Amino acid sequence: MAKTKATLKTDDGTIARDKVPPKPTPPASQVEKTESFTAAFKVDAHAAADYFLADKEEELSREETDSGNEGIKVTITYK
Amino acid sequence: MNKVSAIIPTLWKAKEFTDHLVDVLIEDKSVGEIIIIDNAPTDFFYDNEKVVTLRQEENIYVNPSWNLGVEESYYDKFIIFNDDIIIPYNFVSQLESMLTSDKGIIGIDERGVIKIPIFDSKNITFLDRKIDLKPIKKRGWGFGITLAGHRKSYYKIPENIRIWYGDDYLIQMNSKDFKVNYIVDDLPIFTMMSATSDLEEFEDIKNIDHLMYDRFGKKEN
Numbered sequence: 027m028a029k030t031k032a033t034l035k036t037d038d039g040t041i042a043r044d045k046v047p048p049k050p051t052p053p054a055s056q057v058e059k060t061e062s063f064t065a066a067f068k069v070d071a072h073a074a075a076d077y078f079l080a081d082k083e084e085e086l087s088r089e090e091t092d093s094g095n096e097g098i099k100v101t102i103t104y105k
Numbered sequence: 106m107n108k109v110s111a112i113i114p115t116l117w118k119a120k121e122f123t124d125h126l127v128d129v130l131i132e133d134k135s136v137g138e139i140i141i142i143d144n145a146p147t148d149f150f151y152d153n154e155k156v157v158t159l160r161q162e163e164n165i166y167v168n169p170s171w172n173l174g175v176e177e178s179y180y181d182k183f184i185i186f187n188d189d190i191i192i193p194y195n196f197v198s199q200l201e202s203m204l205t206s207d208k209g210i211i212g213i214d215e216r217g218v219i220k221i222p223i224f225d226s227k228n229i230t231f232l233d234r235k236i237d238l239k240p241i242k243k244r245g246w247g248f249g250i251t252l253a254g255h256r257k258s259y260y261k262i263p264e265n266i267r268i269w270y271g272d273d274y275l276i277q278m279n280s281k282d283f284k285v286n287y288i289v290d291d292l293p294i295f296t297m298m299s300a301t302s303d304l305e306e307f308e309d310i311k312n313i314d315h316l317m318y319d320r321f322g323k324k325e326n
Binding site (some may be wrong): 048 | 146193194216217219220229230232233291292293294
């Protein structure tokens with residue numbers, strides 16, 4: 027496989043930096059996360075969410091939305 | 106301070122993530138070099154003395170890119186990143202002293218892998234605390250989005266395993282060498298997850314990888 031090894035010298039400085047000091051990194055267990063489950067029947071979507079959450083620590087919220095032809099989408103927020 | 110070689114294979118499918126990742130690594134004093142395995146070269150490159158770009162004429166895929174990056178790396182310690190992740194600033198500095206030759210491969214805890222749909226600056230943080238490692242016997246989902254170790258804990262991945270089973274191979278080979286593999290405990294890593302590897306064009310390779318890893322496993326066990 028051909029390759030070129032080079033330390034490249036010039037460019038227009040594409041990296042955009044946010045110079046505001048970043049906040050401290052929280053433990054992953056303290057970060058809110060979301061996950062969605064879609065099924066034809068809402069009971070199945072909720073069952074999938076429950077299964078997913080079985081070994082998670084804390085469910086914060088749960089929302090049902092109509093997903094058209096695909097059925098019902100259940101979105102959970104958890105830590 | 107010892108230095109680490111950072112390796113990023115990319116097809117540039119999540120460029121905002123990759124740009125930020127490179128910035129984090131440039132700022133990290135423990136990172137001695139950043140090796141970009143460019144599997145879809147254009148005129149773009151990063152203008153920084155730490156960054157080395159290995160341009161490929163065609164996509165050599167993820168696991169061969171890991172092999173190439175480690176082969177070409179200058180330092181004894183390496184860390185390989187997916188290109189679609191957000192890691193905290195200072196992460197490599199906190200991890201560097203743990204990358205010793207007596208350990209196996211170090212990946213990410215499934216609970217720390219947080220899927221996000223787009224790049225969001227609110228997920229940018231600075232790691233100002235010590236991190237812990239947890240020993241594992243088998244990997245969880247997301248383990249291989251970041252892999253780190255000492256060069257002596259890297260085993261060249263067979264060429265027929267191209268995308269999906271490289272991390273399994275490294276875990277298996279280190280276990281055979283009586284080394285313990287680890288995950289970084291309770292550290293959030295944000296990712297679009299499989300921004301590239303979920304593309305339909307890679308389905309055939311996934312199937313071949315699966316077959317090859319099965320054969321490899323049967324042969325080696």
